[in-house]
Amino acid sequence: MIQWDGTRVLLVGGSSEIGLAIVRRIASERPVRPYLLGRDGARLAGAATALERSGCARAELDLVDAEDLDSHAAAIARAFERSGGFELVVLAVGVLGAQQGLDADPAQAAEVMRVNFAGCGSLLLHCLRALRGQGRGTVVVLSSVAAERPRAGNAIYGAAKAGLDALAQGLADGTAGSGVRVLVVRPGFVRTRMTAGLAPAPMATTPEQVAEATVTALGGRANTVWVPGRLRYVFAVLRHLPRPLYRRLPL
Amino acid sequence: MPPSEAVFSPAPAPPAGAGTIAPVRAAVSGWGGGPRAPVMLARPADADALRAALDGHRGAIARGMGRSYGDAAQLAGGLVLDTTGMRTFELDREGGTVTAQAGVTLGELLGALVPAGWVLPVVPGTQHVTVGGAIASDIHGKNHGSAGTFGSHVQALGLLTSAGEVLELAPDRGSELFAATLGGMGLTGVILWARIALRAVAGALLRVDTDRVRDLDEALAALIAPGGPHRVAWLDLLGSASGRGIVTRAEHHGAGDAYAQAGARGGATVRSRATVPERWPAGLLRASTVRAFNELRYRRAPRRDRGHVQAFGAHMFPLDSLRAWPRLYGPEGLLQYQLVVPLGAEHVLGTVIGQLRRARVPCYLAVLKDFGPANQAPLSFPLEGWTLALDLPRAAPGVGELLQRFDTLVAGANGRVYLSKDARLAPDALAAMYPRLEHWRSVRDRADPERLWRSDLGLRTGLIRDER
Ligand SMILES: Cc1cc2nc3c(=O)[nH]c(=O)nc-3n(C[C@H](O)[C@H](O)[C@H](O)COP(=O)(O)OP(=O)(O)OC[C@H]3O[C@@H](n4cnc5c(N)ncnc54)[C@H](O)[C@@H]3O)c2cc1C
Numbered sequence: 001m002i003q004w005d006g007t008r009v010l011l012v013g014g015s016s017e018i019g020l021a022i023v024r025r026i027a028s029e030r031p032v033r034p035y036l037l038g039r040d041g042a043r044l045a046g047a048a049t050a051l052e053r054s055g056c057a058r059a060e061l062d063l064v065d066a067e068d069l070d071s072h073a074a075a076i077a078r079a080f081e082r083s084g085g086f087e088l089v090v091l092a093v094g095v096l097g098a099q100q101g102l103d104a105d106p107a108q109a110a111e112v113m114r115v116n117f118a119g120c121g122s123l124l125l126h127c128l129r130a131l132r133g134q135g136r137g138t139v140v141v142l143s144s145v146a147a148e149r150p151r152a153g154n155a156i157y158g159a160a161k162a163g164l165d166a167l168a169q170g171l172a173d174g175t176a177g178s179g180v181r182v183l184v185v186r187p188g189f190v191r192t193r194m195t196a197g198l199a200p201a202p203m204a205t206t207p208e209q210v211a212e213a214t215v216t217a218l219g220g221r222a223n224t225v226w227v228p229g230r231l232r233y234v235f236a237v238l239r240h241l242p243r244p245l246y247r248r249l250p251l
Numbered sequence: 252m253p254p255s256e257a258v259f260s261p262a263p264a265p266p267a268g269a270g271t272i273a274p275v276r277a278a279v280s281g282w283g284g285g286p287r288a289p290v291m292l293a294r295p296a297d298a299d300a301l302r303a304a305l306d307g308h309r310g311a312i313a314r315g316m317g318r319s320y321g322d323a324a325q326l327a328g329g330l331v332l333d334t335t336g337m338r339t340f341e342l343d344r345e346g347g348t349v350t351a352q353a354g355v356t357l358g359e360l361l362g363a364l365v366p367a368g369w370v371l372p373v374v375p376g377t378q379h380v381t382v383g384g385a386i387a388s389d390i391h392g393k394n395h396g397s398a399g400t401f402g403s404h405v406q407a408l409g410l411l412t413s414a415g416e417v418l419e420l421a422p423d424r425g426s427e428l429f430a431a432t433l434g435g436m437g438l439t440g441v442i443l444w445a446r447i448a449l450r451a452v453a454g455a456l457l458r459v460d461t462d463r464v465r466d467l468d469e470a471l472a473a474l475i476a477p478g479g480p481h482r483v484a485w486l487d488l489l490g491s492a493s494g495r496g497i498v499t500r501a502e503h504h505g506a507g508d509a510y511a512q513a514g515a516r517g518g519a520t521v522r523s524r525a526t527v528p529e530r531w532p533a534g535l536l537r538a539s540t541v542r543a544f545n546e547l548r549y550r551r552a553p554r555r556d557r558g559h560v561q562a563f564g565a566h567m568f569p570l571d572s573l574r575a576w577p578r579l580y581g582p583e584g585l586l587q588y589q590l591v592v593p594l595g596a597e598h599v600l601g602t603v604i605g606q607l608r609r610a611r612v613p614c615y616l617a618v619l620k621d622f623g624p625a626n627q628a629p630l631s632f633p634l635e636g637w638t639l640a641l642d643l644p645r646a647a648p649g650v651g652e653l654l655q656r657f658d659t660l661v662a663g664a665n666g667r668v669y670l671s672k673d674a675r676l677a678p679d680a681l682a683a684m685y686p687r688l689e690h691w692r693s694v695r696d697r698a699d700p701e702r703l704w705r706s707d708l709g710l711r712t713g714l715i716r717d718e719r
Contacts, residue, residue: 033717041276041291041328045309058702058717060710061309062328063276063289074286078327082710 006031006057010079010089012123014038014061015047017192018142019092021207024054025215026088033057035083037064037075066093066119067111076126080134088218089127089139093120094161096194101155109156116160121167128171128180136179140214141168143186145226148235172223185214187227203228274304274330283320283674284577284584285645288327288707296336298443302415304332305703312706313437315381316356319388320587321674322707323436329705332441334383342367348406350446353383358520358568365519365563369449370503373401376618378520378568383442388671389434389631391638393481393501393567396623400633401447402433403626408445413703417443431694433628436670438704438714439695455518455563456504457481461556463549466494467601467619471637473498474621481567484619486604487545488641489538494604496619497552501566518562526574536579536644538613583646585615586674588654591622592666593636599664600639603657607641610653616642629687629694632669640672651675658684670708678713692716 007030011019014036023034034056038044041063048059060082064075080086097104097112124141131137147165150158165184172182187210189201210227217225226232272294278287293304305311310329317324325331333354340351340360347369349360357371358378364370373385373392380390389402398404407421410432418440420429432439460478464470470484479502486496553559570576577585592599600619607614618640625634643650658680661668667684668676682688692714696702702715709715 037328042307044328045307048309060328060717065289071287071289074288075327078288078707078711 006033007088008033008035008083008086010035010037010083010086010127011092012037012064012089012127013066013092013094013142015040015043016092016094016142017194018187018190018207018210019090020047020051021211022090022092022140022214023051023056025208025211027051027054027056029215031057033083034059035079035086036061037079039063039065064123066115066123069118069122072122072126076123076130080130085134085137086131087137089131089137090142091120091124091127091139092142093123094142094194097157099153099157099198101152104156112156113160116157117163117167120164124164124168124171128175128182131180132175132178138181138183138218140183140185140218141165143168143184145186145188145231145235147186149239169223182223183214183217184224185210185217185227186224186231188231190227203231203234274308277331279314279317279325279331280584281321281323281325281674282318282577283586283645284580284582285674288322288325290325290327290329290331292331292333294333294336298337298411298417301332301334301337301411301441301443305330305415309703310705311703312709313353313383313387313441315354315384315387316379318377318380318384319671320585321672322711323388323671323673324384324706326706326710334381334441337443342369347449347451348446349449350444351382352444353386353442354381356381357385358571361519361564364449365452365455368451368453370452370519370563371401371447372398372404372450374567376568377571378564379571382445382447383437386433386442386445387435387437388669389626389628389633390671391620391622391633393483393620395633396482396621397480399623400433400626400628400631402628402631404448405433406446406448408432409443410439411441411443413440413699413701427694428698430628431630431691431698433626434631434670435628435691435695436630436708436714437706438709439698440704452503454504457501457561457563457566458504459499459501459556459559459561459566461553461559462498463552463554464496464498467597467604470494470496470498470619471597471621473500474619476500478502482621485548486617486619487549488604488607488614488617489542489545490549495549496617497549499566501561503563504560519564521562521564521568521571523574524572527576527578529575529578531578531581536581536615541613541615580644581646583644586643586645586650586654587640587672588643588657589632589638589640589669589672590657590661590666591632591634591636591638591669592661592664593634595636596664596666597637599660599666600637602660603639603641606653606656610649612643612647612650612653614641614643616640629691630670630685632667632671634667636666638669640669655680670712670714673708673712676712681712681714688714 036044044061094116097108143165144161146154146158147161189204213227274291274293277292280287295301308330312326313332314324335354337352337354375390385401389400410418420426462473478500481501484498620638622633662683705715
């Protein structure tokens with residue numbers, strides 16, 4: 001069928017800066033054939049061209065809307081069929097939405113929940129099923145430290161990510177022994193187009209740092225990775241802080 | 252299209268500026284229905300607008316009337332160029348040719364040509380296909396044995412290449428790209444116009460011979476019996492006597508005949524009389540209902556009839572009287588499986604019909620035809636032998652595995668399946684069925700090194716391959 005000895009990467013959320021940084025980082029070591037799945041055709045085309053310039057093989061594109069759950073099965077099936085399978089799937093779908101918690105615009109809040117949990121979760125299920133079908137492969141799920149313990153300011157985003165994070169971990173246990181691996185990545189505040197205009201939190205990071213940590217983790221056996229790594233220990237403490245105290249932290 | 256004086260425009264021209272409108276998001280599927288692909292859709296009014304629509308796109312495919320059953324005329328995540336806005340044509344009465352833009356439908360052509368005494372030498376089972384689609388699929392009619400494919404009557408065509416040039420291609424210049432474009436499924440470029448040789452006729456009437464047949468063997472014999480060149484067998488695969496059917500052989504009515512005079516003013520096409528509603532309740536189309544319908548159809552056909560006079564359109568395009576008929580199959584849609592096997596491999600037809608029955612996959616429509624010799628085009632479907640087309644509900648349990656077994660049988664007999672009907676063929680089966688595939692790929696890749704032209708069919712079957 002298709003002759004290809006490099007790594008085939010499916011990036012769901014194909015114009016995500018973190019996702020693209022991960023693809024570029026892998027491509028700096030070995031040949032990569034990217035397949036970008038996303039909502040905005042023009043942005044995907046731009047991302048594909050940029051990836052090719054940085055040494056990737058020709059990228060294939062397809063459109064999918066995370067909110068259109070009925071379209072997911074066909075889109076994922078098409079991706080696996082077109083490229084003959086994937087070694088790696090990176091799930092980088094997400095919107096930030098409003099940050100006001102309870103006072104957020106209800107429509108926006110609902111969108112965050114639909115996209116970041118229902119949409120992303122449904123895509124994860126389809127990807128994992130396809131990977132299990134081919135008997136091998138890894139899926140990287142971009143979660144967030146906000147999933148660990150949401151707070152008033154990011155309650156909606158954090159809750160949606162927490163749902164996704166829990167789903168990914170649960171499914172990871174379910175795929176044990178099937179040759180399929182799930183890696184959950186929990187970055188702290190990442191400076192990207194999505195967070196532009198927000199005041200960076202302490203221990204802010206960049207897409208490149210997230211990519212670096214992800215690729216390192218791919219080489220190991222961990223099921224979760226925090227970026228920066230220190231966050232793991234910070235949250236190990238924070239997780240158990242009494243609520244009144246946690247609420248007052250300048251995070 | 253070359254400059255001309257008398258140009259027909261069968262329908263109101265698209266609104267001013269339609270050609271410059273940016274592509275819009277849309278979801279499209281083939282005629283068989285089923286899952287829709289998200290695409291960017293543009294409907295340019297002319298070649299310049301078409302070129303402009305391509306700007307910034309990394310993958311594109313032409314689309315005509317979308318009458319191919321599977322995923323040939325779509326590219327998920329890419330640009331689909333709807334050509335039906337390019338629809339003028341010009342008749343050359345002396346030369347007996349018509350020069351038509353790619354988006355004109357064969358029905359529109361017939362409506363104008365037949366009253367003028369000309370007919371297209373090859374028409375498919377529906378009038379709603381475009382000139383571009385007819386060439387890109389190198390379609391065949393019921394008269395393949397005597398007339399060959401649609402492509403054999405194309406004298407010249409204009410092809411927009413991925414480099415943005417318009418090449419004028421013709422068979423007599425030994426052009427490999429011309430041959431690769433016939434049956435090339437839109438993957439060599441966008442056909443902009445074509446000049447087609449016509450046949451003189453007295454009118455829109457046919458003389459039809461009909462025979463009822465009891466089984467497959469009788470059907471094969473009746474298809475090659477003496478008579479008119481337009482031959483087809485309808486088979487009833489649901490009844491208790493599986494394989495019984497009705498065979499017709501038709502020819503154009505001679506000049507000077509009173510019937511022909513009367514028919515000259517109409518009858519070249521058919522009008523649709525009803526439309527299947529969008530939300531047709533799934534499940535109304537059942538083996539039991541179709542079985543009863545088939546029984547009726549078989550009983551009503553004359554046991555033996557000679558020289559019956561019938562209008563061209565009604566005989567050639569019976570399905571066109573019911574608009575959107577695939578909706579009968581419900582939201583899952585249908586798969587059409589059309590195979591051809593060479594002379595001497597008739598046993599494959601029997602095996603296929605037998606296995607369908609044993610697998611209890613209901614076949615609601617089965618059509619059998621004879622084919623004459625193959626042509627030079629590497630991806631052209633017909634080859635000398637027998638072609639069988641089966642309409643199957645996509646949702647029928649086991650249909651996928653069954654068709655995979657058929658692929659092996661057909662390829663093993665040096666036969667092939669028709670890409671314009673396909674929605675499921677795998678790359679290894681394609682390569683086994685089309686021995687000149689590598690040659691076609693090399694011609695194609697030379698014409699389009701960036702692989703701009705691509706389609707879901709092309710990516711799925713490996714017609715298009717991105718090596719590196
Ligand atoms: C009821 C019915 C009966 C049929 N009977 C027959 C039959 O008897 N014989 C037969 O051979 N076929 C038959 N067909 C199939 C049909 O003739 C072909 O699928 C034909 O290609 C459809 O034309 P279209 O304009 O709808 O093209 P589409 O379905 O839109 O496209 C088909 C292919 O042509 C390409 N294409 C379209 N326009 C252009 C262009 N301008 N330039 C380059 N490529 C282009 C597309 O990319 C695609 O690959 C039948 C179909 C139906 C629905």
